[in-house]
Amino acid sequence: MKAIRIMAAVVAFAGLCFASAALAAPKTVTVATDATWPPMEFVDANKKIVGFDIDFMNAVAKEAGFQASFKNTAWDGIFAGIAAGQYDAIISSVTITDERKAKFDFTVPYISIGQILVVPKAEKGTKIGDLKGKKIGAQIGTTGAMEIKKVAGVELKTYDEVGLAFEDMAAGRISGVVCDQPTAVTYALDKKEYSNKFKIVGQPFTKEAYGIVVKKGNKVLVDQLNKGIAAVQKKKIDQQIKKKWHLK
Amino acid sequence: MLARPGRYEKLMSIDAKKQIIDVGDGAAIPRKSDRGLFTAWRIAFFGAIGTLIYLVQTKPDPYLNILKFVPDGILVTFQVTLGAILLAIVFGLFTGLGRISKNRFFNGAASLYVEIIRGIPLLVQIFYIYYALGRFVQVPPILSAIIAMAVCYGAYMGEVVRAGIESIHKGQREAALSLGMNGRQTMIHVILPQAVKVILPPVGNEFIALLKDSSLVSIIAVADLLRRGREFASESFTYFETYTVIALIYLIITLFLSKIIGVMEERVSVNK
Numbered sequence: 001m002k003a004i005r006i007m008a009a010v011v012a013f014a015g016l017c018f019a020s021a022a023l024a025a026p027k028t029v030t031v032a033t034d035a036t037w038p039p040m041e042f043v044d045a046n047k048k049i050v051g052f053d054i055d056f057m058n059a060v061a062k063e064a065g066f067q068a069s070f071k072n073t074a075w076d077g078i079f080a081g082i083a084a085g086q087y088d089a090i091i092s093s094v095t096i097t098d099e100r101k102a103k104f105d106f107t108v109p110y111i112s113i114g115q116i117l118v119v120p121k122a123e124k125g126t127k128i129g130d131l132k133g134k135k136i137g138a139q140i141g142t143t144g145a146m147e148i149k150k151v152a153g154v155e156l157k158t159y160d161e162v163g164l165a166f167e168d169m170a171a172g173r174i175s176g177v178v179c180d181q182p183t184a185v186t187y188a189l190d191k192k193e194y195s196n197k198f199k200i201v202g203q204p205f206t207k208e209a210y211g212i213v214v215k216k217g218n219k220v221l222v223d224q225l226n227k228g229i230a231a232v233q234k235k236k237i238d239q240q241i242k243k244k245w246h247l248k
Numbered sequence: 249m250l251a252r253p254g255r256y257e258k259l260m261s262i263d264a265k266k267q268i269i270d271v272g273d274g275a276a277i278p279r280k281s282d283r284g285l286f287t288a289w290r291i292a293f294f295g296a297i298g299t300l301i302y303l304v305q306t307k308p309d310p311y312l313n314i315l316k317f318v319p320d321g322i323l324v325t326f327q328v329t330l331g332a333i334l335l336a337i338v339f340g341l342f343t344g345l346g347r348i349s350k351n352r353f354f355n356g357a358a359s360l361y362v363e364i365i366r367g368i369p370l371l372v373q374i375f376y377i378y379y380a381l382g383r384f385v386q387v388p389p390i391l392s393a394i395i396a397m398a399v400c401y402g403a404y405m406g407e408v409v410r411a412g413i414e415s416i417h418k419g420q421r422e423a424a425l426s427l428g429m430n431g432r433q434t435m436i437h438v439i440l441p442q443a444v445k446v447i448l449p450p451v452g453n454e455f456i457a458l459l460k461d462s463s464l465v466s467i468i469a470v471a472d473l474l475r476r477g478r479e480f481a482s483e484s485f486t487y488f489e490t491y492t493v494i495a496l497i498y499l500i501i502t503l504f505l506s507k508i509i510g511v512m513e514e515r516v517s518v519n520k
Contacts, residue, residue, distance in 0.1 A: 072390070076478050080487040103485045137469070141482025157469045158479055168469065171382035175390065 029064045029221070030087040031057055031212075034075035036161040038186040039245045040074035043072065052182075052245040053091045056110060059237045060073070062226030064095045074194060076160060079104065082215050089221065090213040093180055105218060106211035107225045109237065114204020115144050116181040118166070118188045123175060126201040128154060134175035144178035163187070170197055180208075182247055183236045224238070236238050293503040300496045303489075306405040307416055310486045314477070314493045321476030322497065326473060328393050329459045335398035335509065336458070337451065340405025345435070347410045365403035373400050373465050393465040401458055408454065412447035445516050453510035456502050464499070472498060 005136040010224055033041045033049060041051040049070045061068040071087050082104065093113075094105050117128060117136075125131045130154040138144035148156040157174055159165040165177045166187045177184075181204045188198040212229075214221045230236050242248075303311040346358025365373070377396040381387070387395065417437050424434040466475035474494060481490035 005446065076482050077487065078487050079482075083485070083487075099483070100485075142478055143480075151418070157471075159469050160467055166468070167379055171379075172386060173382070235345070 004220055026238040028069050028097070029061065029066050029089060030071055031068050031072040031089045031091055032071045032081055032087040033090065033092040034078055034161075035070075035072045036075070036163055037093050037180070037183050039182055039247070040180070047158055053210075054243045055244065056232070056238060057230045059241065060212075060228035062223060062228075063231035063235075064160060066224070074160065075142070079213070082213060085215065088214065088218070089225070093183075093210055094213050096211040097143065100213070103216060104213050105216055105222050107222055108229055109209030109211050110229050110233075111153045112180060112207060112209045113180050113244075114208060115147050115178055115206040116184045117167075117176055117178055117201050117202045118184045118198050119176045119201055120122075120169060120172075120197060120198050123199075123201075125176075127205065128178065131175050135173070136160070136176040136178060137168060137174045138178045139165065142179070144180070145160065147206060148178055152226070155179055166194060166198070170194060170203045182245075185246075195209065251358060253272070287505060292499065293507070296496050296499045296503070300493070300500070303492070307489075309477060310489050311493060314480055314486070314490050315486075317320065317480045318473055318476040318494070318497070319473055321473040322501075324471055325392065325459065325462050325473040328389060328397065328462045328465055328470065329455070330499065331390075331394035332397035332401060332462070333458055335394060336401035336405045336454070339402025340409050341376050343402060343406025344409025344413060347406060348413055362403045362406055365400055368400075370397070370400045370461055374464055374468060387418075389468060389470045391470060393470045394461075397458060397462060397465070398481075401454060405451070405454060408447055408450045409443070412443040415446050416442050447518055449509070449513045452505075452512065456505050456509070459502060460498065 002111055007153045024142050027182060033053060035041045035043045035051070037051075039051055041049060041053045044050045045170055049072055050151075051052045054070060055070050059068075062161055063153075073081055073087070073092075075092070076093060078090055083176060094100070095113075095149075096109060100106070117126070119125065119131075128136060128148055135155045136148050137157045138148055139162040142162075145156060145158055148154060156167075157165070159168070162177070162179050162183060165174070165179075169176050170193070177187075179187075184200055188200050189195055212225050214225070290361060300315075306317055343358045346354040347362070349355045349358070368376075374393065374396040375398070377387075378389070378392045382392070410481075413435075419436055420442065421434055424438040425431075429437065462472060463474040466472050466478065469475075477490050477494040481487045484490070
């Protein structure tokens with residue numbers, strides 16, 4: 001009888017442990033990213049999504065006690081997906097803007113970056129305003145596209161991916177591309193086929209902060225992510241990741 | 249439109265007396281005899297216009313803003329579609345004639361063209377002509393979109409032309425030849441004028457299909473109707489509203505065109 005009682009107690013205890021373990025077990029958070037934006041997020045030769053944002057997100061997830069699983073999503077429509085609940089968060093070089101803040105919730109900024117202009121080597125202009133009457137490309141719905149739109153007299157051409165804009169500039173159809181500075185460096189300086197054709201001109205002309213996007217009102221996840229970001233920044237893990245991807 | 253094996257095979261077995269080519273890829277073309285479809289057309293057409301007006305009236309933000317943003321896109325869509333259909337008819341005529349030619353070279357070239365083009369999805373062809381060929385020849389975006397669409401539809405059009413020509417009764421050709429016409433004269437003065445009547449309805453159909461497929465060119469930075477919509481949506485985040493408007497505009501255009509083609513078709517069949 002006593003033995004049975006002990007056994008029952010052990011089973012109950014084990015069950016309790018199991019239940020609490022299940023509760024504490026790392027939850028998986030699905031994160032969307034448009035992996036066409038090197039070095040922030042892109043697909044490497046092994047078809048794996050890699051980049052600064054990916055490493056950063058994994059570090060944040062580790063600190064916050066969950067697991068991140070990434071979903072490669074086209075930029076055009078990436079915000080619609082979060083509104084529809086297809087994933088929990090977006091980390092995809094998303095600049096925090098007022099328009100976006102009105103529709104979605106952001107974490108605290110985790111890196112700041114600026115837009116920069118890339119032009120063919122022969123081009124003399126150094127800013128968007130110098131290219132009046134010409135076409136400048138950017139990825140659809142990006143802050144780069146919005147910056148071009150602000151300047152009267154230049155024609156904005158939008159592309160599904162920023163790489164296609166660079167390819168079009170290589171073919172001579174457009175006279176400039178505006179994108180985030182690290183991406184510009186990757187395309188204009190690191191890519192062999194482009195490095196002797198393009199140059200980066202001027203300094204980054206915007207100051208933008210990237211944030212992780214979650215659905216409006218998902219306070220639980222924002223708090224969790226902010227906690228993770230704070231821990232990552234405190235431990236200077238983000239500095240290591242920056243170094244790894246050659247970001248300043 | 250994806251290559252659909254067998255799509256035009258039907259055409260070969262046309263009943264020569266009826267001379268009706270039934271290809272369904274565009275919107276259904278309303279005919280007077282088809283009362284059910286006729287009312288369906290009315291409901292869809294006026295329903296779409298009504299819905300659009302209602303949305304703009306009741307919620308100007310964002311619907312009116314969207315409507316104001318896209319008109320130049322509609323123009324580009326029409327430019328691409330018209331340019332492509334005209335070029336496709338030219339390609340189609342040569343391909344169709346090549347396909348029935350006894351000259352082994354022409355026949356082989358036309359058949360090869362049809363085989364290759366029908367085996368490659370239109371989306372891939374558009375990408376290919378724009379980016380791959382862009383490395384060697386400079387073609388403006390709209391023109392390269394038109395070429396890509398025309399090259400693709402030319403192959404299908406060729407099959408329409410071939411089927412149209414083959415649908416003309418053998419006796420016509422024999423009579424023309426017996427009157428002393430040569431093969432070329434027979435084709436130009438006797439066969440083709442008759443074939444045009446048979447070809448016209450499916451060409452109209454192809455036109456509508458092409459208009460819809462022209463939305464694919466939005467991937468190569470041609471600012472057509474869909475691209476304008478995507479630009480608006482991606483900055484205002486009004487995806488549902490924007491695509492509702494875009495869909496309604498496409499629907500209104502295709503329904504309107506299908507009506508015109510239906511009328512044209514009836515005219516053609518009256519004086520047959």
